Amino acid sequence: MAFLFAQFLTGLANASSLFLVASGLSLIFGVTRIVNFAHGSFYMLGAFIGVTLMEILPGHFGFWGSILLTGLAVGVIGAFVEIVVLRPIYRAPELFQLVATFGVILVIQDLALMIWGAEDRLGPRAPGLRGVWRIFGEPVPKYDIVLIAITPFILFALWYLITKTRVGVLVRAATQDREMVGALGVNQAWLFTGVFALGSALAGWGGALQLPKGGADLLMDFNIIGAVFVVVVIGGMGSLPGAFIAAVLISVLNVLGVTYIPQSTLVLMFVVMAIVLIIRPYGLLGREEVAGEHGQVGAPETPIRPYGPTGQAVIAALLLVLAALPLVVDQFVLILMIDMVVFALFAASLHFILGTGGLVSFGHAAFFGGGAYAAALLVFHTGTPMELAFLFAPLAAGLLALGIGWFCIRLTGVYFAMLTLAFSQLVWSLAYQWRAVTRGDDGLVNIWPSDWLSETIPYYYFTLILGIGGILFLRHVIHAPFGYALRAGRDSPRQAEAMGINVKRVQYAAFALAGVMAGLAGGIFVFSKGSVFPTELEIAASFDALIVVFLGGVKTLAGGVVGAGFMTMVEDWLTRLEYWRLLLGLVIIAVVIIAPEGIVGSIRTAWNKYRGTEEEIAK
Amino acid sequence: MTEILRVENLKKSYDGFLAVNGVSFSVEQGELKALIGPNGAGKSTCFNMLMGQLKPTEGDVWFDGEKITGKLPREVWRRGVGRTFQITGTYQSMTVIENVQMALMSHHGKLFSIQPRAWKLYREEAFEFLETVSMQDQADRPCSILAYGDLKRLELAIALTHRPRLLLMDEPTAGMAPSARVELMQLVADIVRDQGVSVLFTEHDMDVVFAHAHHIMVLNRGELIADGNATEVRNNPQVQEVYLGGGTLFKEAEDA
Numbered sequence: 001m002a003f004l005f006a007q008f009l010t011g012l013a014n015a016s017s018l019f020l021v022a023s024g025l026s027l028i029f030g031v032t033r034i035v036n037f038a039h040g041s042f043y044m045l046g047a048f049i050g051v052t053l054m055e056i057l058p059g060h061f062g063f064w065g066s067i068l069l070t071g072l073a074v075g076v077i078g079a080f081v082e083i084v085v086l087r088p089i090y091r092a093p094e095l096f097q098l099v100a101t102f103g104v105i106l107v108i109q110d111l112a113l114m115i116w117g118a119e120d121r122l123g124p125r126a127p128g129l130r131g132v133w134r135i136f137g138e139p140v141p142k143y144d145i146v147l148i149a150i151t152p153f154i155l156f157a158l159w160y161l162i163t164k165t166r167v168g169v170l171v172r173a174a175t176q177d178r179e180m181v182g183a184l185g186v187n188q189a190w191l192f193t194g195v196f197a198l199g200s201a202l203a204g205w206g207g208a209l210q211l212p213k214g215g216a217d218l219l220m221d222f223n224i225i226g227a228v229f230v231v232v233v234i235g236g237m238g239s240l241p242g243a244f245i246a247a248v249l250i251s252v253l254n255v256l257g258v259t260y261i262p263q264s265t266l267v268l269m270f271v272v273m274a275i276v277l278i279i280r281p282y283g284l285l286g287r288e289e290v291a292g293e294h295g296q297v298g299a300p301e302t303p304i305r306p307y308g309p310t311g312q313a314v315i316a317a318l319l320l321v322l323a324a325l326p327l328v329v330d331q332f333v334l335i336l337m338i339d340m341v342v343f344a345l346f347a348a349s350l351h352f353i354l355g356t357g358g359l360v361s362f363g364h365a366a367f368f369g370g371g372a373y374a375a376a377l378l379v380f381h382t383g384t385p386m387e388l389a390f391l392f393a394p395l396a397a398g399l400l401a402l403g404i405g406w407f408c409i410r411l412t413g414v415y416f417a418m419l420t421l422a423f424s425q426l427v428w429s430l431a432y433q434w435r436a437v438t439r440g441d442d443g444l445v446n447i448w449p450s451d452w453l454s455e456t457i458p459y460y461y462f463t464l465i466l467g468i469g470g471i472l473f474l475r476h477v478i479h480a481p482f483g484y485a486l487r488a489g490r491d492s493p494r495q496a497e498a499m500g501i502n503v504k505r506v507q508y509a510a511f512a513l514a515g516v517m518a519g520l521a522g523g524i525f526v527f528s529k530g531s532v533f534p535t536e537l538e539i540a541a542s543f544d545a546l547i548v549v550f551l552g553g554v555k556t557l558a559g560g561v562v563g564a565g566f567m568t569m570v571e572d573w574l575t576r577l578e579y580w581r582l583l584l585g586l587v588i589i590a591v592v593i594i595a596p597e598g599i600v601g602s603i604r605t606a607w608n609k610y611r612g613t614e615e616e617i618a619k
Numbered sequence: 620m621t622e623i624l625r626v627e628n629l630k631k632s633y634d635g636f637l638a639v640n641g642v643s644f645s646v647e648q649g650e651l652k653a654l655i656g657p658n659g660a661g662k663s664t665c666f667n668m669l670m671g672q673l674k675p676t677e678g679d680v681w682f683d684g685e686k687i688t689g690k691l692p693r694e695v696w697r698r699g700v701g702r703t704f705q706i707t708g709t710y711q712s713m714t715v716i717e718n719v720q721m722a723l724m725s726h727h728g729k730l731f732s733i734q735p736r737a738w739k740l741y742r743e744e745a746f747e748f749l750e751t752v753s754m755q756d757q758a759d760r761p762c763s764i765l766a767y768g769d770l771k772r773l774e775l776a777i778a779l780t781h782r783p784r785l786l787l788m789d790e791p792t793a794g795m796a797p798s799a800r801v802e803l804m805q806l807v808a809d810i811v812r813d814q815g816v817s818v819l820f821t822e823h824d825m826d827v828v829f830a831h832a833h834h835i836m837v838l839n840r841g842e843l844i845a846d847g848n849a850t851e852v853r854n855n856p857q858v859q860e861v862y863l864g865g866g867t868l869f870k871e872a873e874d875a
Contacts, residue, residue, distance in 0.1 A: 301711070303714045479735065479738070481729040491711050492710055494672070497693050499696060499725050500693045
């Protein structure tokens with residue numbers, strides 16, 4: 001019992017830093033509607049800057065002063081990022097900004113590597129709080145007790161700031177209706193910058209406060225971002241008390257999980273989030289997000305049309321070039337092209353559900369990796385012939401999508417995104433931890449295609465036919481009545497329901513189809529590589545697809561494919577360099593700022609400007 | 620005349636506040652009936668309960684002899700009820716005619732079809748509906764650039780596609796120029812006369828109401844205080860009290 005209590009205290013202590021970071025994210029999202037992936041990076045910066053300052057400044061004053069200064073410094077960095085990177089793209093389509101924040105992650109990662117080196121830093125002990133106190137005979141670090149004691153004050157201070165001060169009133173007003181606040185004479189730009197700076201500062205403080213319990217390393221950003229999103233979502237987007245309760249819940253459960261069911265640690269919080277969201281679709285203390293409440297940001301999508309004769313000729317020419325490629329290039333280029341087509345199909349399947357369906361999935365890799373694993377498992381364990389196993393990739397992914405979709409489709413917006421993320425984490429942890437079947441991170445190897453496909457050139461054509469075929473099929477569906485119904489449900493669910501469309505059922509079917517196509521991509525992938533590892537199921541894999549869809553242009557049909565092609569090329573060039581993350585991050589940010597409608601969307605806008613819109617031509 | 624819609628003792632309470640308090644009325648086949656009342660009287664709440672956008676706290680709605688209380692909007696639509704909204708909800712990413720085609724695809728049960736070229740499906744039929752509301756010249760314009768009044772007319776065309784027997788219109792002329800209002804209501808009146816559709820609409824413009832409605836109901840603070848023809852309603856002392864605090868109501872309309 002005493003041990004359990006001590007564990008509980010450790011959990012509470014861990015919650016304090018988590019809560020700080022999460023409250024910052026929640027504030028930023030609430031006011032700016034930006035899903036800030038880079039929030040973990042600010043946390044990491046907080047840790048590194050904190051360590052550095054503590055090495056310079058001595059004593060009590062030095063320790064606590066360092067923490068204070070760290071938050072301020074990270075706040076300034078946050079303000080800089082907001083002004084330079086995010087301010088130019090507020091008018092871009094919703095969620096587009098997350099691409100920019102992804103670029104920021106990459107930049108900060110390499111900058112931190114340059115400044116602080118690759119070695120992990122151990123955090124200094126807090127002066128005067130080095131030992132332990134015994135509670136019911138169990139040792140509890142003094143610093144933990146101090147953290148537990150000050151967290152409620154932090155919560156109170158934030159709560160006071162948000163509910164009782166003029167600034168807080170503005171922030172809350174902006175959370176509900178930014179345009180109205182702007183109309184009332186508040187300078188939105190600076191309000192956004194201020195909130196972003198405050199949110200970043202909170203992340204920085206979180207990073208600095210946890211130093212005596214942990215330290216600083218270059219993996220912190222990704223390690224915490226999952227937990228932070230989980231906390232914000234469980235608590236309810238924009239609710240501070242909710243974030244606090246969720247932070248405590250997750251931290252305590254994590255500590256207990258490590259002790260009692262160690263194999264659960266990777267996935268425990270995602271299971272909790274899934275359960276909470278299934279029971280309460282808007283988090284513990286969250287408010288229902290009325291669809292369209294925040295209005296359409298940016299220009300509405302233009303009506304879709306299949307390509308005219310010129311466009312079709314271009315596509316046909318492109319296909320001919322692809323078909324003729326083996327005659328002129330070497331094997332290396334063909335393998336790169338296989339990767340590109342696979343990624344393009346994967347991205348196109350995400351684009352289908354995200355762009356056409358309006359459902360932002362953060363866990364699409366579950367279907368890509370799920371398909372790859374389904375085929376690989378059959379080959380590995382039962383020696384199933386490749387042709388049969390290959391069919392299982394899209395099939396299994398489709399079934400998985402039906403299962404996951406059944407829970408997720410009832411949610412909307414960010415909550416939908418987070419539940420898909422939770423399920424994809426479940427699938428990932430299954431692949432990672434069920435070693436008897438999946439061999440964990442050793443992966444499944446020797447998954448080669450049949451003899452007739454074993455050479456690069458035949459497999460290239462195999463990929464071309466199925467990959468391009470899949471992409472064209474998705475395009476076909478978008479132009480079919482089903483695709484129209486899907487768009488109707490996205491544009492105006494209320495109107496769609498009032499004309500007899502079962503919006504959720506249409507979305508469910510589309511989600512399953514997207515899963516099938518992602519699984520097909522996974523199937524092609526696994527036999528081209530000959531192996532599959534849990535990395536294909538990671539959050540990072542889902543985000544890669546998300547990034548290219550946005551980079552290509554959500555509101556264009558070719559966005560996913562073009563984005564995937566662009567990204568494969570750029571990555572192929574850049575990863576040969578030492579600080580490739582920095583460069584890739586800068587490229588992403590540059591594209592985002594230069595082409596806020598995505599690559600295809602911005603080209604189209606430029607083309608229309610040059611040539612006039614369809615309507616002007618008609619006149 | 621046969622009764623097409625019957626509402627019995629409809630109530631909606633929000634945390635104890637009765638937005639709609641025991642409303643009962645009926646709409647006859649081929650009737651153009653108005654539901655008026657001051658802001659906050661409960662008109663939209665009442666409307667949203669008829670087609671299932673809101674669930675009533677108490678009471679029942681009958682359509683053509685069948686109880687439809689608590690049914691989903693799409694289920695009510697399938698039974699032959701169409702509606703337009705106070706704030707238009709058209710599909711911004713489609714052209715004008717595609718909006719109508721979408722409704723026709725739903726009507727013909729094509730929602731899950733993956734046959735090619737949806738933009739050619741039911742195009743002629745959709746064009747006829749656009750002609751009904753005089754929108755044929757704008758058929759291929761993107762919906763997102765339409766003027767507000769045109770959106771309202773487009774919504775009407777959409778609502779007509781499944782040949783409804785009852786049309787619910789929530790403030791059909793709100794936000795339109797005076798001449799356009801008269802035009803639109805004349806159009807609705809024509810449709811009622813030619814196609815035998817019943818229309819129930821809410822409205823703030825009394826010129827529109829008294830010029831076209833066969834019968835008028837007045838809602839105040841969630842309760843129905845009058846239900847009758849124009850003269851009856853105009854001379855109802857309770858209605859005069861609500862609208863003018865006494866005095867004669869809508870004299871101009873009478874003179875016109």
